[in-house]
Amino acid sequence: MPQTRDHFAYELRDLHGASRSIVYLTLAGSPYLTAVSILTSQVSAVGLLSSVFMGLTGLVCWWRPGRIPRPFWFAAPLIATATISVLNIASHDASSGALLFYLWPVLYAANFLSTRVLSLNLTMAFAGAGLTVFPILGLRVGLADWTAMVLAMSMAAAVVHTLRRRADKLRDVLERQAHADHLTGLANRRYFDEALADAGAWARSTGGELALLTVDLDHFKAINDTFGHAEGDRVLRAVATAMGTAVGKDGVAARLGGDEFVVLLRAGRRTAPGVAEGLCAAVAARTDLPGGPPSLSIGVAVLPGDAGDVDGLVAASDAALYEAKTSGRGRVAVAGPGPDLGLMASSAPAPRP
Known part of the structure; x- marks a missing residue:
């Protein structure tokens, strides 16, 4: 079944949104800093260099956000708060007005980063505001302003962070629905195609092995014709449950x-036939299906042994499935050199009316 993404302690939710947020800040802040320096007659080399640096940072975030080291996106609000x-x-x-400048890093962290990073950023903002207002305004007046700032920033962060979490949950639900087969709960073709492409890239970069098992229910049309489509759906769900048991969390099972x-599977020729055999055994163990458990024909192929890429892997597995079906069904056929596991314990005759 497709897995939803986890919320890690130091996650970055949206690279595009985070980069655009920094772009807007820096490209607006750069001319603002220059204009303020000129209007206040406090033009300095440090101020001009800071303005240029802000502008260049914004341009890089705009044009090449993928080339920026990942820690930058977490450090950006902390650097802004300290500055x-x-x-x-x-x-x-x-x-x-000066204290309102803390709003950008707080909202950035609330929208794009985790609760842990947001808490750190709020702590820095509260400390920085305290170091500013208390020496200048004194304890009594400073405490009122500081408390108002703390409450305003906390409430703004809480609202934005909560809304973002709700949006994340809704997106997870939509992704799960888009990637799951509605009848069996397994991954659907769309998810499988994405997983296959990702696995192929992993195999090319690491030299790892991939195994593909193509599974077909024998005489499924006869099951539908004899017992009805409702019972046929029940058989499909039973096979899906068995696939989940046999595959576990280390592979992708899809309808x-x-x-x-x-x-x-990210496995080789030694492991894949055993998984196929375990799948057949799990289906054969079902005693609650009409006409008994169905037999399975399974074709097994391995990358790189049987193919040079994922397209070839699919073709090799399909060819092995064809061999299993034409040689008597109820078999596991392995592409290339490998054992034909023959008639499995899950075999059952076609249902009879």
Whole structure:
């Protein structure tokens, strides 16, 4: 069954959104910093260099976000918070306008990063605001302003973070529905095609092995004709359950359509036939199906032994399935050199009316 993504402690939810957020900040902040320096007659080499650096950072985030090291996206709000604190302290500015600059890094962390990173960013913002307002405004007035800032930032972060979590959950549900076969709960063809492409890239980069099992129910039309489509669906779900048991979490089990299933494993010739045999045994153990458990014909192929790429792997597995069916059904046929496992214990005669 397709797995939803996990929420890691240091996740980055949306690279595109995060990069655009930084682009908008830096490309707006760069001319703002330059204009403020000129208007206040405080033009300096450091200020101009900072403005240029901000502009270049925004352009890189816009054009080449994928080339930026991943830690940058987590460090960006923390750097922004520290920079705001330093500038406010240096300029002795404890106004509400100065404290509002903390809003960008807080909202960025709430929208794109995890709860842990958001908490760290809020802590830095609260500390920076405290170091600014208390020395300038004193304890009594400073405490009121600081408390108002803490409440406003906390509420804004909580609302944005909660809405983002709800959006993530809804997206997970939609992804699961889009990638799952509605009848069996296994992965569907779309998910399998994506998983096969990813596995092929993994095999090319690591030199690892892939095994593909193409599974077909023998005489499935006879089951539908004899017992009805409702019972036929029950048989399909039983086979899907057996596939989940045999494959576990190390592979992808999918229903391509009708009575055709596939299993994709990151395994070689020593492991794949055993998985096929375990699948047949799991189906044969079912005692609650009309006419007894169906027999399975399974074709097994391995990359790189039987094919040079994933397209060849699919073709080799299909050819092995054809061999299993034409040689008597109820068999596991292995492409290329390998044992023909012959008639399996799951074999059963076609149902009779």
